[in-house]
Amino acid sequence: MSTPGAPTPPGAAPSAAPSAAPVASPVAVPVDADGPRRGVLRRLARDPLGLGAAVVLLVIVAAVLLAPLLAPQSPGAASLREAFGGPSAGHPLGFDSAGRDILSRLLYGGRATLAGAALSLAVALLLGVPAGLVAGYRRGLPDAVAGRVADLVMALPAMVVLLASRAILGSTVWTLMIVLGVLVAPVFFRLVRGIVVGVGGELYVDAAKVSGLSDARIIARHVLIVVRAPIIIQTALVAGLAIGLQAGLEFLGIGSGDAPTWGAMLNEAFTNIQTAPMLLVWPGLALGLTNGALVLFAAALRDALEDRSASPVRRRRTAARPAARTGISAADAAGAADSRDAADGEDRADLLSVRGLAVAYDLAGGGVRTVVHHVDLDVRPGEIVGLVGESGSGKTQTAFAILGLLPEGGRVAAGSVIVSSVETVGLPEREHRALRGGRVAYVPQEPMSNLDPAVTIGAQLTEPMRHVLGLSRAEARAKALDLLRQVEIADPERVYRSHPHEISGGMAQRVLIAGAMACDPVLLIADEPTTALDVRVQAEVLGLLRRLRDERGLGVLLVTHDLGVVADLCDRVAVMRSGRIVETGDTARTLTDPSDPYTRTLLDAVLDDAPPRPPWTPRPTSETRPA
Numbered sequence: 210m211s212t213p214g215a216p217t218p219p220g221a222a223p224s225a226a227p228s229a230a231p232v233a234s235p236v237a238v239p240v241d242a243d244g245p246r247r248g249v250l251r252r253l254a255r256d257p258l259g260l261g262a263a264v265v266l267l268v269i270v271a272a273v274l275l276a277p278l279l280a281p282q283s284p285g286a287a288s289l290r291e292a293f294g295g296p297s298a299g300h301p302l303g304f305d306s307a308g309r310d311i312l313s314r315l316l317y318g319g320r321a322t323l324a325g326a327a328l329s330l331a332v333a334l335l336l337g338v339p340a341g342l343v344a345g346y347r348r349g350l351p352d353a354v355a356g357r358v359a360d361l362v363m364a365l366p367a368m369v370v371l372l373a374s375r376a377i378l379g380s381t382v383w384t385l386m387i388v389l390g391v392l393v394a395p396v397f398f399r400l401v402r403g404i405v406v407g408v409g410g411e412l413y414v415d416a417a418k419v420s421g422l423s424d425a426r427i428i429a430r431h432v433l434i435v436v437r438a439p440i441i442i443q444t445a446l447v448a449g450l451a452i453g454l455q456a457g458l459e460f461l462g463i464g465s466g467d468a469p470t471w472g473a474m475l476n477e478a479f480t481n482i483q484t485a486p487m488l489l490v491w492p493g494l495a496l497g498l499t500n501g502a503l504v505l506f507a508a509a510l511r512d513a514l515e516d517r518s519a520s521p522v523r524r525r526r527t528a529a530r531p532a533a534r535t536g537i538s539a540a541d542a543a544g545a546a547d548s549r550d551a552a553d554g555e556d557r558a559d560l561l562s563v564r565g566l567a568v569a570y571d572l573a574g575g576g577v578r579t580v581v582h583h584v585d586l587d588v589r590p591g592e593i594v595g596l597v598g599e600s601g602s603g604k605t606q607t608a609f610a611i612l613g614l615l616p617e618g619g620r621v622a623a624g625s626v627i628v629s630s631v632e633t634v635g636l637p638e639r640e641h642r643a644l645r646g647g648r649v650a651y652v653p654q655e656p657m658s659n660l661d662p663a664v665t666i667g668a669q670l671t672e673p674m675r676h677v678l679g680l681s682r683a684e685a686r687a688k689a690l691d692l693l694r695q696v697e698i699a700d701p702e703r704v705y706r707s708h709p710h711e712i713s714g715g716m717a718q719r720v721l722i723a724g725a726m727a728c729d730p731v732l733l734i735a736d737e738p739t740t741a742l743d744v745r746v747q748a749e750v751l752g753l754l755r756r757l758r759d760e761r762g763l764g765v766l767l768v769t770h771d772l773g774v775v776a777d778l779c780d781r782v783a784v785m786r787s788g789r790i791v792e793t794g795d796t797a798r799t800l801t802d803p804s805d806p807y808t809r810t811l812l813d814a815v816l817d818d819a820p821p822r823p824p825w826t827p828r829p830t831s832e833t834r835p836a
C-alpha cells in the first residue's frame with residue numbers, strides 16, 4: 210500500500226527477507242573478500258594522477274615532519290655575511306636576505322603552514338560535521354537554528370573578521386587558524402546537512418528506527434557512512450584553501466610573522482623581488498605543489514569512491530515504507546504495561562487490540578483531514594489477520610498508527626491501541642520504540658529499499674541484536690546465521706557477507722523477515738510483504754510467514770490488497786474502505802458470504818479465471834539439500 214507522503218517509518222534493521230526469484234537462481238555475485246576499503250585503495254592506486262598526488266603529499270608531509278633531521282641548520286640562524294648567498298653543497302637552496310638557510314626555513318615553515326591548515330580543518334570539521342548531522346537528521350528547530358548561524362557566518366567578510374580577530378585575540382598564527390576554521394565550518398555544515406536530509410528519506414534509515422536503534426547508532430551506522438566520502442573530498446579541498454589562506458595572511462603580514470611559514474617566506478621574498486627573485490620560487494613551489502597535489506588527490510579519491518558507489522544498488526524511493534522490527538527488553542515492555550491500565554472490561558485481544566482509532570492530519574492551510582475513522586481490530590497469538598481494501602482506504606495509516614510511526618503532521622486523533630498489553634496511544638517515543646524493537650516487528654513491501662546499500666547484510670542484521678538485545682559480536686553473528694537458515698536462505702554465510710545489491714529481491718525479503726524475527730517478536734505487522742515479488746517467490750514468502758506463525762505462535766497483521774493472499778494465509782479478515790472497517794470476520798465466511806456490498810465488489814473484481822497460486826514447497830537449505 211503506498212502512502213503518498215507517508216511517514217517513512219523509522220527503520221528497523223534489516224529484517225529477513227525472502228529469497229527472490231527463487232526459481233531462477235539468485236543473483237550470485239561474488240563477494241569481495243577484501244572489503245570496500247581495499248577496493249577504493251586499489252582503484253586509487255590504478256589512477257596515475259591520484260597515485261602521483263598521494264606520493265607528492267606523502268613526501269611533503271614526511272619532509273616537514275623530519276625537518277629537524279633534514280634541515281642543514283636552525284630556521285632562525287642568520288649570518289649577514291651569507292645574505293642572498295647562492296646554493297652550495299651544504300645549503301642547496303642558498304640563503305635569504307638575512308642570511309638564513311632557505312631549505313631549513315622551507316622545511317620548518319612547512320610544519321607551521323601544514324599544522325595551521327590542519328588546525329583550521331579540525332575546527333571546521335568539529336563544528337560543521339556534527340551540526341550538519343544533527344540538523345539534517347533532526348530537522349525542525351536544530352536545523353533552523355544551525356542554518357541561520359551558518360548563513361550568518363558565511364555572510365561575514367572573512368578578511369575583516371580575521372583582521373579584527375588579530376586585533377582582539379592577538380597575532381599568533383594558531384588563533385587566526387582557529388578563526389579561519391570557524392569561518393569555513395559552514396561549508397561542511399551545508400554539505401553534510403544536505404546529504405543527511407536526503408539519506409533521512411531512505412527506507413533503510415526508517416527501518417533502522419523501527420528496529421529500535423537510537424538516533425546516535427543510526428547516524429553512526431547508516432548516515433556517517435554516506436557522508437564520509439564527500440567529507441573526505443571536501444576536507445582535501447578545504448585543506449588546500451586553508452593552506453593558501455594561511456600563506457596569504459602571512460604574506461599580507463596579518464599572521465604572527467615570527468614563525469618561518471611559507472607565507473612569511475613569500476612576504477620576505479616579495480620585498481626583495483628586485484634583488485633576489487629566486488627567493489619567491491621555493492615557497493611558491495612548495496605551496497603550488499601541496500595545493501595541486503591535494504586537489505588532484507581529492508579528485509582521484511572522489512572517482513575511486515564514486516566508482517564504488519556505482520554498484521548496482523537498487524534504491525527505490527517510492528512511497529515511504531517502514532521496514533523493520535524493533536526490539537526492546539521484555540522488562541521495559543512490561544514496565545510500560547504496568548504503568549497503564551490496558552483492559553477496560555471489554556473483550557479485547559491482549560496482543561493487538563485497536564478500538565475507535567482515528568488518524569488525522571493537520572492541513573497546511575488550517576483544518577484537519579481525518580483519514581482513518583473509528584477502526585476496531587484484534588489480533589490474537591497465532592492468528593493471521595488480513596487488512597484489505599482498495600488503494601487509499603487507510604490500511605497503511607492504520608498500520609503506521611499501530612507502530613507509532615505516523616508521518617509528520619499525522620496523529621492519532623482518537624481511540625486506543627493496545628500492543629502486547631501496553632496502551633500505546635500517548636506512550637512516550639522512547640517506550641514506543643522499545644516496544645517496537647522487542648515485541649512488535651515490521652516487514653515492509655520494498656525489501657531492497659529497506660536495506661542500507663552500503664552495509665553488509667550481516668552487519669545490518671547484527672547491529673540491532675547487539676544494541677537492542679545486548680548480544681556480543683559472536684553471539685549476534687551466530688543468531689543472524691541461524692535466522693538466515695530459518696528463513697530458508699540456501700547459503701547463509703555468503704548472504705551474511707553480501708551487500709544488498711549482491712542478493713535477489715526475494716532473498717532481501719527473507720533477510721528482512723529474518724531481521725524482524727531477531728528480537729523474538731510476538732506481533733508481526735507485514736505491509737504488502739509479497740507485492741514486489743514474483744508469483745513463485747510470493748508463495749514461498751507466504752509459506753514462510755505461515756511457518757513462522759505456526760512455530761512461534763506469532764500474531765500477524767497482514768496489510769494487503771490481494772484477496773488471493775488473504776484466502777491463502779489469513780484466519781480472519783478486516784475490510785477497509787475510505788478509512789473505515791466495513792466488515793470483519795472469519796476469512797472463509799467473509800470471502801464466500803460477505804455481508805457488506807463493498808466486500809462483494811472487491812470479490813467481483815478478482816478474475817475468476819486467474820491461475821491458482823502454485824503450492825508452496827520449502828526451498829532446500831544448506832542443511833536439507835542433498836550432498
Ligand SMILES: Nc1ncnc2c1ncn2[C@@H]1O[C@H](COP(=O)(O)OP(=O)(O)OP(=O)(O)O)[C@@H](O)[C@H]1O
Pocket residue numbers: 210211212213214215216570578580598599600601602603604605606607616618619770
Ligand atoms: N502524509 C499524509 N498527509 C495527509 N494525508 C495522507 C498522508 N498519507 C496518507 N494520507 C491519506 O490517507 C489515506 C489513506 O492512505 P493509506 O496509505 O493508508 O492507504 P492504503 O490503503 O494503504 O493505500 P495503498 O494500498 O495504495 O497504499 C489516503 O487518502 C491518503 O491520501
